[in-house]
Amino acid sequence: MAATSWRRSVTERRAAFLFLGETLLIPHLFPIVEALAAADPNLPVDLWVSTSMHEELLGGWIADLPNVCIRRAPGFRKVAAIQGRNPKLPAKLPMLARLAPVLSRSRVAICAEQTSLWLPTLLPMPTRFVKTSHGVGSMSARDDRRRRSAARTLVPSERERATYLERGMPPDDIVATGYVKAGFVHRTESRPNFAQTRPVILYNPHWQHHRSSWWDWGEQAVQAIVASGQWNLIFAPHQRLIEKVPELRTLCAKLNERDDVHCDYDSFAAVDGSYTAVADIYLGDTSSQLLEFLIRPRPAVFLDPREIAWESDPSYAMWACGDVVTDLDALLPALAAAAASHTRYASKQATLASDALGDVSGAAAERAAHEILTVLHG
Template sequence: MKIGFLFNHDCIHQISHTAPIICELVALGQDVTVITSSAEQEAHVRQTITSCSDRVRFVHIGIGRLATAINVVARSVLPFRRIANLHQNVGLFAGLDALVVPETTSALLKSHFGLDIKLIYFPHGAGDRSIGFRDVTRFFDLVLLPGEKTRDRMLAKRLIRPEGHAIVGYPKFDTVDFSARRRFFDNDRPTVLYNPHFDPILSSWWDMGLDVLEWFAGQDDYNLIFAPHVMLFQRKMHVSVEHRRIRLRRMIPDRLRNLPHIRIDTGSQYSVDMSYTRAADIYLGDASSQIYEWIYQPRPCILLNSHGADWQGNPNYSHWNMGQVIDRVSDLPHALAVAQEQQQFYAQRQKDAFQATFHTVPSQSAASRAAQEIVHFLSQDKAHAA
C-alpha cells in the first residue's frame, strides 16, 4: 500500500507526533512517501527517521507566486498557505492509498476538494482545548489516539466511530531520552518553565505575559525559561475564529533578553523536543497541551487564569486540576514559594491524568502500535472493497 505522511505547517512542532510511525511502516513492508512544505520540516523528519530515511520517498510541495503574495496578507486570518498547498497538490495525494496527518486542515481534501482517499489523523498533543474536539474530526477514516481521555470525549461527541479509531499511545515519547536532563543555567536555583499558548483568549501572554517576565527579571531566587507555544511569535497578529478575537502580539523588550537567569526561546527545537519540560522544576502555563508532557514526571504546576474563566468542572480546563490556579501576577510569588509543598495535593491527580491521557505498553512502542493499526485498517478496507 502507498501511504503518505503530510507535514504542512509553518513550524516543526507537529512532526514528532506522526514521524516515528514511518520507520515502523517501512519495517512492515509498506511504501511510504513523506510530503513536506518546507526545508526545515524535511530536515526534522529526516532527523527523526534516520534509520529508514533511505527507504522513504521525500516530496516537497509549494505554492505559486500569486498564492504566495496572497498569503502575505491572509496568513494572519487563516492558514492560507496550508490550504493552497492542499488544493494545488490534489493530484499528488490522489496517487496514495492513505494519507497520515497530525492536523485537521487536511480534512479539506475530502470536504471541499473532492479527493477519495483514506485520511488517517493523529492529533498533535493531548490537551483539553475545545478546538481539539470539533466536527471536522468526522471526515477522517481512522483516528489514532494517545489514550482513553481523548477517546472517551470524542466518542461522547460522536466524532469517531467504534471501527474508525484506535488507542495507540504517544509516538513523540518514543523519540525522547528521558534519562537525559539538559542544563540551561550555571546555578542551582529552581527553574521555572513559562509556556503560554498563542490563543488570543486563552493565552496568558496577552494580559499577563510581560508582567510575568518583568517579575522574574527583578528577582534572584529562580531561573526562568520562557518558551511559549512556537506559533506565538510566528505571527504579529493572532486570530481566534473559535473565540472571535483578534489581537496584536506584544514584543519583548530588549532589556529582558540578555539576563543570566532568564532564557528566552520563541521557537527552537528545544521548545518541541521536551528539552525544557525535562530541565525545569516548576511549570507555569495556561492552555498548552505541553502540560501533559510535563507530567510524565509529576512536578509542580501553576496555571494563569488571565481571562476570568469559570473553569471548574469544564472539560476544556481539565488540566487546571493538576496545580495551583492564580488570577493575578501578584499571586505568583506566593504560588512559587509554596509550589513544592502544594505538590503533595496534586501528585496523584497528575499520575491519574497521565494514565488516562497516555496508553503505554512497556514492551511495545506507540509508533509500532500505530503502524500495525494503520496496516490492519487499510487491509480490512481493501478486503471489504473486494
C-alpha cells in the same frame, strides 16, 4: 483535476505523511514513520514537506529507512534559518489543492492536523486519511466536521476516545494508541546554560487569546520572576504566539542577554520535549504541554487573570493539578510554595496524565503503524 477523474484513479500501495505545518507536529508524526517503515519494509513511504527546514530535519533521520523518501510539496519554500527554527510556512490550503492530484495516487495519507482533512472533506479522493493527535487535553476541538472525513482517528487514550464516541463517531474509526510523541527519540536535549543552579521555571503561555495568560499578565509575570532572583526561567511560549505578538522578538532578545533567562519561541527544542523534561516548575494556562510535563509529576502553577469559573468547566480540568493564581501579586508566593504544596497535587497529576496520554512507554507508534496498515489493506 475533475472530481470524476479522482473517482476513477487507482491508488498505489504507498503511504504519504503530511509534514506541511509547524515543526511542533513533527514529534507526533515521525515516530509513526519509523514504526511503519520497520513494520513493512517494502511499503513506499513519502514524507511530503513544505519547507527546507522540514526537509533538513527529517533528512537527518531517515538514512536507515530505505523505503522512506522526502518529497517537496507544490509551493515548497526554501528558507534561510537556523536549523530547527520554525520557518514561515507557505499558505497551506493552496499547497493542499496543488498536492491533491499527486496525493490521490497514495492509498493512505497520514496527518497530525485538521487542515489537511479539508481534502477528503471536500474532494472525492480515493486516498484514505488517518489523523493522529498532536494536542491532548480537555480543550481539543473535537466537533469540527473535518474529523469525520478521516478513515481512522488515532487518539492517545481511552478517555480521549470516549469523548469522540460521545459525539457519535463510529467506534471502529477511533483508536487509542498511547501518546506517540513519547516515543520521539530525536530530541534536541537542550538544557540552558544558566549561570547559577536554581530551580527552573518553564513559562509556556498558549497562543490563542481566549486561552492564554499572555495578554493580561505575561510580560509582568516574566519580569516579576526575573526581578525576584529566586529562579532560572525558560520562557517558551507556543510557537504560534509570535504570530499574534511579533514584539516578543524584541522582549526575548533583551531577556536572553541575562544569564538566568532562556527565551525560545520558535526552535525545535521548544516543541520536542526538551524543556518540559528539564523544568522543575511548570507555569502556564491551557497548553497541552502541561500533560507532557506531568508524565513525571512535578509542581505546576496556573495563571487565571480573568477569574474563570473553572472548577465546573471540564475544559479546565488540568487546573486541578496546581495552585491557580487569580491575583498577579500572588504569583511569586505560589511559585515559592509550589514544591512544598506538590504533595496535594501529585496524585491528581498522575491520574490526569494517565487518563489523557494513555501509554507513554514508546509503543504507541507501533500501534499507530498497525492501524495504518489495516486502513491501507482495507
